[in-house]
Amino acid sequence: xxxxxKVVVFMGLSTGASLSQAACSFxxxxxxxxKFSAADMTVEKSCESITVNLTHSGKLPAKIMGHNWVxxxxxxxxxxxxxxxxAGLAASYVPVGDxxxxxxxxxxxxxxxxxxxxxxxxxxxGESYMFFCSFPGHSYSMRGTFNVNP
Numbered sequence: 001x002x003x004x005x006k007v008v009v010f011m012g013l014s015t016g017a018s019l020s021q022a023a024c025s026f027x028x029x030x031x032x033x034x035k036f037s038a039a040d041m042t043v044e045k046s047c048e049s050i051t052v053n054l055t056h057s058g059k060l061p062a063k064i065m066g067h068n069w070v071x072x073x074x075x076x077x078x079x080x081x082x083x084x085x086x087a088g089l090a091a092s093y094v095p096v097g098d099x100x101x102x103x104x105x106x107x108x109x110x111x112x113x114x115x116x117x118x119x120x121x122x123x124x125x126g127e128s129y130m131f132f133c134s135f136p137g138h139s140y141s142m143r144g145t146f147n148v149n150p
Contacts, residue, residue: 025051030067032058032110034141036133042147045125051117052131054105062109067133068092069116071102071146074128081132081139093134107135125150 024047029037043050054069066089072080080100084093092107103118123129125148133142 023047024049025053027053027055028069029055029057030133030142031056032060032065034133034138036069036131036142036144038144040145040147041131042149043120043123044149045120045123047120049117049119050103051115052103052105053113053115054108055113056108056110059110062107062112063089064109066107066109066135067138067142068094068105068107068114068135069131070094070104070134071118071129071131072100073102074130074145076100077130077132077139077143081134084134085136093136102129104134120148123148 023041023043026038026041052069054067056067058065070080070084080095080098083095083098084091087093087095089107092104094101094104102122103116105114105116108114127148129146129148131144131146132139135142
């Protein structure tokens with residue numbers, strides 16, 4: 001009985017340790033609607049880099065119902081979304097060379113996938129970050145919080 005109890009305790013501790021590991025990669029799905037499959041993401045500063053894999057499960061092409069994933073400080077989202085419209089589809093509706101953009105994916109349409117990997121070096125724990133889709137008109141409903149834990 002003591003051996004069984006030791007095994008159960010060990011398995012519980014092992015499972016708890018794996019659950020507390022930092023999430024450094026995220027799979028996000030979008031479709032022919034204005035919603036990300038994730039409403040928020042939390043990363044640990046211990047992750048050296050973050051990867052976001054974006055999948056468009058819809059059928060409409062990028063020029064009609066394209067989506068991307070853009071990360072910026074919350075205070076910069078509105079201006080970046082507005083300026084992104086002028087950048088156009090070829091620039092993934094992201095202002096070219098704008099330092100306020102932390103990371104972004106290309107715009108994809110139905111059946112397509114893309115990803116982005118970026119360093120955590122420039123991210124600050126406690127800062128308010130937001131991810132959003134910068135396709136014209138999408139940023140108001142396609143957004144979520146991005147938290148950085150110490």
